[in-house]
Amino acid sequence: xxxLKRHVRLLKMFFSFRLSNRMIYRASFWTAVFxxxxxxxxxxAVFSVLFYDVDSINxxxxxxxxxxxxxxxxxxxxxxxxxxxxxxxxxxxxxxxxLDIYLTKPVNTLFWLTFENMDIGSLFTxxxxxxxxxxxxxMLGIRITLRRxxxxxxxxxxxxxxxxxxxxxxxxxAFFFIKTGALDELEGELIGFSFRVPGIxxxxxxxxxxxxxxxYALLATIPAQFFTDSLSGGMWLLVIGxxxxxxxxxxxxxxxxxxxxxxxxx
Amino acid sequence: xxxYLETGKVSMKxxxxxxxxxxxxxxxxxxxxxxxxxxxxxxxxAKTEIGGMSFEMMMTYHLVASFLTRLDQSVxxxxxxxxxxxxxxxSKYMVRPISPxxxxxxxxxxxxxxxxxxxxxxxxxxxxVMRRILVPPSSLANLAGACLMGFMGLVFLSLLNYLTALLxxxxxxxxxxxxxxxxxxxxxxxxxxxxxxxxxxxxxxxxFFPFYYVYYYPAxxxxxxxxxxxxxxxxxxxxxxxxxxxxxxxxxHRFRRIYEGVGN
Numbered sequence: 001x002x003x004l005k006r007h008v009r010l011l012k013m014f015f016s017f018r019l020s021n022r023m024i025y026r027a028s029f030w031t032a033v034f035x036x037x038x039x040x041x042x043x044x045a046v047f048s049v050l051f052y053d054v055d056s057i058n059x060x061x062x063x064x065x066x067x068x069x070x071x072x073x074x075x076x077x078x079x080x081x082x083x084x085x086x087x088x089x090x091x092x093x094x095x096x097x098x099l100d101i102y103l104t105k106p107v108n109t110l111f112w113l114t115f116e117n118m119d120i121g122s123l124f125t126x127x128x129x130x131x132x133x134x135x136x137x138x139m140l141g142i143r144i145t146l147r148r149x150x151x152x153x154x155x156x157x158x159x160x161x162x163x164x165x166x167x168x169x170x171x172x173x174a175f176f177f178i179k180t181g182a183l184d185e186l187e188g189e190l191i192g193f194s195f196r197v198p199g200i201x202x203x204x205x206x207x208x209x210x211x212x213x214x215x216y217a218l219l220a221t222i223p224a225q226f227f228t229d230s231l232s233g234g235m236w237l238l239v240i241g242x243x244x245x246x247x248x249x250x251x252x253x254x255x256x257x258x259x260x261x262x263x264x265x266x
Numbered sequence: 267x268x269x270y271l272e273t274g275k276v277s278m279k280x281x282x283x284x285x286x287x288x289x290x291x292x293x294x295x296x297x298x299x300x301x302x303x304x305x306x307x308x309x310x311x312a313k314t315e316i317g318g319m320s321f322e323m324m325m326t327y328h329l330v331a332s333f334l335t336r337l338d339q340s341v342x343x344x345x346x347x348x349x350x351x352x353x354x355x356x357s358k359y360m361v362r363p364i365s366p367x368x369x370x371x372x373x374x375x376x377x378x379x380x381x382x383x384x385x386x387x388x389x390x391x392x393x394x395v396m397r398r399i400l401v402p403p404s405s406l407a408n409l410a411g412a413c414l415m416g417f418m419g420l421v422f423l424s425l426l427n428y429l430t431a432l433l434x435x436x437x438x439x440x441x442x443x444x445x446x447x448x449x450x451x452x453x454x455x456x457x458x459x460x461x462x463x464x465x466x467x468x469x470x471x472x473x474f475f476p477f478y479y480v481y482y483y484p485a486x487x488x489x490x491x492x493x494x495x496x497x498x499x500x501x502x503x504x505x506x507x508x509x510x511x512x513x514x515x516x517x518x519h520r521f522r523r524i525y526e527g528v529g530n
Contacts, residue, residue, distance in 0.1 A: 031439075031442035031443070032442060034442065034446065035442045035445050035446050038446045038449055038450070039445075039446075039449050042449050042450065042452075042453045042458075045453060046453065046458045046459055049459050049463045049464060050305075050309065050459060050463070052463075054309060057308055057309075058308060177286040177287070178283070178284060178286075178287075179284040179286070179287040180286070180287060180290075181287055181291075181342055182287045182288070182289075182290035182291035182294065183287075183290050185291065185294060186290060186293075186294055186297060189294065189297055189298060189301070190297070190301075192458075193301045193305075196305075196458075197301075197304070197305050201304055201305060201307075201308040202304055206300070206304050209300075210304075
């Protein structure tokens, strides 16, 4: 319990440091907001172009698709706010030996690296996401119940954790290889795609790949499917299993990477 | 010219060091085509044509566009150059008897050449495996035209990325601008969806801008579409390349005066 309190205190401290920093460099703060908004608008434009005259896709109607995009936007905003900028900075710290300073501090290294660069401006991206989710719910005539809302929030949190683990695994490969830029590109491709296309379009082997091996298609699809339709017991098991497996895998890769870390020379 | 060739050679040798990165990069076209297949298969379920393209043409479009996207290596060089400027390490280019722009272009084209050799094998493999759902080039002349336009597109992107990197002289952090520019270029150049899906009036306006000719037009030309726009495309691209070249030279000479070379 004491440990948890300590980490919550640390989290508050990281947040307040970043907020002060962002207030000093206001241009950077607003640039981050513009980047997030522009990314959202472009993804929305692509989505609109693709589904302009499509009424339904594998049983999902237009408003379910809107709900899906809104959900992804919320996940994207929250991941950028919480850990995105911390995690993407890990490879550079490994390459330049800057990890040493983190390892010598009496704080969990991964916790520090993850949350030290929280981006407050990214929270703004959640606003259009929430608007889309609410609008779609109204248009779909969904009866809002406590069970539905709590289930949605739980799945959202699980997907944010899954995305974190996927990102971390890729960044940890910098412990073993000098340059991993192509992996970032590959990840960008998969995340961009999972924003534009719901997982329900996949069938057979393709579904296995994007639901289990590279589970990017789960991210927004599952919470949206739960809220606007229904999620079978089997799917719940699959989602929990995949999220747990990737958490364990990420922790294992991180620890293995640390053993491989050779300070400034790695 | 010799010094730029030497720069290119060094850059190519450096690429060989990063075998893992190049290896992963070469499977990106596989992933793109796999994802495109899954998406368009569903969208074409009730239609035979979307945006003037059949399913086979759409798949070919994505393969060609993803191949061209892979070839642009200058986009990643912006990070390195901006960091060199920020950290004060850019001074070495100022004292060498070599133009920074020439150095940037030589390095970028050499990297492209290396990626071309590696990715070509992947794309050729994909073309054989997926021959039933891919369309061969409409004619040799169109293929040559697509290659020429693709090359001009790469030169244009290199100049645009060089200009972006130069902003680091003026602004401390250009990360946001670079990401924003990349997102916009991907959309406007047709890397995400074919521009033929946009309303006709938008396409008409875009024809006067270079992005139209970077990925979308070479892929369309390969498919034998919009061949009548070839000459206009060449002129538009040539004008934009000259404009960007001139702007790069002017901006560099203005910004180098404010460079302190000490880093931060």
